[in-house]
Amino acid sequence: MSDAPLTVVLDLPRPYLLFVGDADDTTFLKTGLGLRDWAPDLCVAEHKCDGARATLGLPLMDPRQAYAAGARSVVIAAASIGGRIRPAWIPCLVEALEAGLDIISGAHDRLSADPRLRSAADALGRRLIDVRTPPPGLPIATGRRRSGKRLLTVGTDCALGKKYTALALTGAFRARGLAVDFRATGQTGIMIAGSGIPIDSVVSDFVAGAAEALSPDAAPNHWDVIEGQGSVFHPSYAGVSLGLMHGSQPDMLVLCHAHGRELIVGLDGYPLPSIEEAVALSLRLARLTNPDVRCAGVSLNTAGLSDEDATALIARRIDEWGLPVADPMRPSPHFDRLVEACIG
Amino acid sequence: MSDAPLTVVLDLPRPYLLFVGDADDTTFLKTGLGLRDWAPDLCVAEHKCDGARATLGLPLMDPRQAYAAGARSVVIAAASIGGRIRPAWIPCLVEALEAGLDIISGAHDRLSADPRLRSAADALGRRLIDVRTPPPGLPIATGRRRSGKRLLTVGTDCALGKKYTALALTGAFRARGLAVDFRATGQTGIMIAGSGIPIDSVVSDFVAGAAEALSPDAAPNHWDVIEGQGSVFHPSYAGVSLGLMHGSQPDMLVLCHAHGRELIVGLDGYPLPSIEEAVALSLRLARLTNPDVRCAGVSLNTAGLSDEDATALIARRIDEWGLPVADPMRPSPHFDRLVEACIG
Numbered sequence A, B: 001m002s003d004a005p006l007t008v009v010l011d012l013p014r015p016y017l018l019f020v021g022d023a024d025d026t027t028f029l030k031t032g033l034g035l036r037d038w039a040p041d042l043c044v045a046e047h048k049c050d051g052a053r054a055t056l057g058l059p060l061m062d063p064r065q066a067y068a069a070g071a072r073s074v075v076i077a078a079a080s081i082g083g084r085i086r087p088a089w090i091p092c093l094v095e096a097l098e099a100g101l102d103i104i105s106g107a108h109d110r111l112s113a114d115p116r117l118r119s120a121a122d123a124l125g126r127r128l129i130d131v132r133t134p135p136p137g138l139p140i141a142t143g144r145r146r147s148g149k150r151l152l153t154v155g156t157d158c159a160l161g162k163k164y165t166a167l168a169l170t171g172a173f174r175a176r177g178l179a180v181d182f183r184a185t186g187q188t189g190i191m192i193a194g195s196g197i198p199i200d201s202v203v204s205d206f207v208a209g210a211a212e213a214l215s216p217d218a219a220p221n222h223w224d225v226i227e228g229q230g231s232v233f234h235p236s237y238a239g240v241s242l243g244l245m246h247g248s249q250p251d252m253l254v255l256c257h258a259h260g261r262e263l264i265v266g267l268d269g270y271p272l273p274s275i276e277e278a279v280a281l282s283l284r285l286a287r288l289t290n291p292d293v294r295c296a297g298v299s300l301n302t303a304g305l306s307d308e309d310a311t312a313l314i315a316r317r318i319d320e321w322g323l324p325v326a327d328p329m330r331p332s333p334h335f336d337r338l339v340e341a342c343i344g
Helices: A030-038 A063-068 A087-098 A115-124 A162-175 A187-193 A204-214 A238-248 A275-286 A307-321 A333-343 B030-038 B063-068 B087-098 B115-124 B162-175 B187-193 B204-214 B238-248 B275-286 B307-321 B333-343
Strands: A016-021 A043-048 A073-076 A102-105 A128-130 A149-155 A180-183 A223-226 A252-258 A294-301 B016-021 B043-048 B073-076 B102-105 B128-130 B149-155 B180-183 B223-226 B252-258 B294-301
Touching: A016 A030, A016 A087, A030 A043, A030 A073, A030 A187, A043 A063, A043 A087, A063 A087, A073 A087, A087 A102, A087 A115, A115 A128, A149 A162, A149 A238, A149 A275, A162 A180, A162 A187, A162 A223, A162 A252, A162 A333, A180 A187, A204 A223, A204 A238, A204 B204, A204 B238, A223 A238, A238 A275, A238 B204, A238 B238, A252 A275, A252 A333, A275 A294, A294 A307, A294 A333, A307 A333, B016 B030, B016 B087, B030 B043, B030 B073, B030 B187, B043 B063, B043 B087, B063 B087, B073 B087, B087 B102, B087 B115, B115 B128, B149 B162, B149 B238, B149 B275, B162 B180, B162 B187, B162 B223, B162 B252, B162 B333, B180 B187, B204 B223, B204 B238, B223 B238, B238 B275, B252 B275, B252 B333, B275 B294, B294 B307, B294 B333, B307 B333
Parallel strands: A016 A043, A016 A073, A073 A102, A102 A128, A149 A223, A149 A252, A180 A223, A252 A294, B016 B043, B016 B073, B073 B102, B102 B128, B149 B223, B149 B252, B180 B223, B252 B294
Antiparallel strands: none
16 A cells, blocks of 8 residues: 555655765755665765765765666755855756656755756756755645544654654554554655655645645554654744644654754744643644543654663653653664554 | 835835726636725726726726826736636736736736736736745744734634624724734735745745744834634645644634534534633644733624614624624624724
8 A cells, every 4th residue: 555656745866876065074965865775775885076075975976877786866965055056066966867867855945046056957858856845735634534543643842853763663563564664754854765855844724635645545553653853842834833733633743852952943932842742732733633642752852962871761750750761772672562552 | 114124024015006908797706805905095097808898996097097096906806717818808907017017816827827927927027926936035933932913813613704704803903093003814915915935835844934934023012913724624724723822822813603503614524622712722732932922703604684683692602602792794783892892
């Protein structure tokens, strides 16, 4: 069922050649590192401007070699200040078009806004794919219940691990032999999955409908593990999070939280909710479209702690919160218990 | 303070000539009737295709006469099946451009998609304004508290009186000598107000920011009465409603409900919430950006009941719900008490 046609979902030509640009170190290669770590099967090789020193540690190929090795698109794996497409990259990208590759970008700038890229792509019949641009034809949500099982990662704030939690759970489900798809809702996630919908770029009326389209009817035991966005506790983005939640109709939530974070990042004076409040309100809101929704536990981002400190912290939080708690980036029996709580 | 520049808000050229099209009766004139009834000061005259029999009861003028009488735009006041711009209307609209009027449309079709309108507007330096298209440059919400007072109408469902309640409250506030602005969030509301933001057409990331821009800092005793959209209980649109609520930072909510409605319109099997549940969840969600928010009472749509039956029903609901209840379309002491609960 996971191969059902999703006509309103971005579907990226794969596998990828990762374009590193003209970077001298990996500071600006977050997209490339994410792809290398989470989608190694999709990454054929890396390509860079002459003289650039940064590397993702993949084989170095020019676009013709990469096409011959199976690549069907080049992904701009470097970020620049302001999300621009740097002029120095253009000749390398035109070379990729000429070699038969489409171009995939998550930058703010639209690829087609560059006349050299647009004319080369038009002349060669190649695609310029902006992952921030939603596909056309998204429907209004119907609220109709769908077959199959769904898990959604939700957060106490933005940028604390909802995507990585969903990816780690997808891997753990698969390792247990379950039929599972990771459903991507943000640009990096979409590149990792090879498909998805950039939910925060969707016109608000269609957000819940986009979420419905993203996780269609599936076999009864099939899991969609859906990448959450934002937080219903975030004054800027709660509406995005709620539309995604309602359209996803999750059977199971996993609440993502970052240890030590007390205030919403980037705003003045907005405290994070308590875990109890976050679980309770998330369940209350999710029940609108799935009355049977439950919360499996908490994914706790413990980045920066030693393994010993993280393990001790997680043991305390399990007692305190009365739920399974684990950091999915640290394989452990705690994570196994969180996975089992999801599946159970 | 209400004249502060709102650079990211649609601002319509006023007053209007209302274009009735080629209709023979008022069935398709909902926009025109709303404008005539709620914004009579903005409606200079009506204009129609030769031979059309429908009328809004306004003086009949051709575009040149209307321009001379002060009109600065022609509003397409007729709806057609599917929200199209009918070919029969084009010559009349070109005539309006030639007379010096801009064109305002709430149709799904973009005005500029018609080559005759586009070329005439380009040649004459006129504007083609699609009220469904949000203005550019909307910001991300900051959550910063703003000066002035704000009231938001919220609903147990869509299409049950949030706009008319906000308009009636605005009129009642003004009649009591208060400084007040109606803040429009939908196409008809925007035409009535002469400005606003079509909130359900805004990209989801910017909905709360758009709501912040729509009701900027104001004098301490100034009221913005904000037209609500959708419902946090609607599986298709709750995210829109929540983003609008968070950005509006309302001090006061008025809950809108339609007597006798038990299911969400247009969906299968979604019951409306109870009034108690709707008030409680709306307040809980609104507290995120305004901890002091309160609910003044319920605006109850009693359309279809006799005055006697409506009055008796409202008396029963006041006892049952323990809140001020009134139908703002039926002036009454009940409505006065609801207004006082808002202001108090």
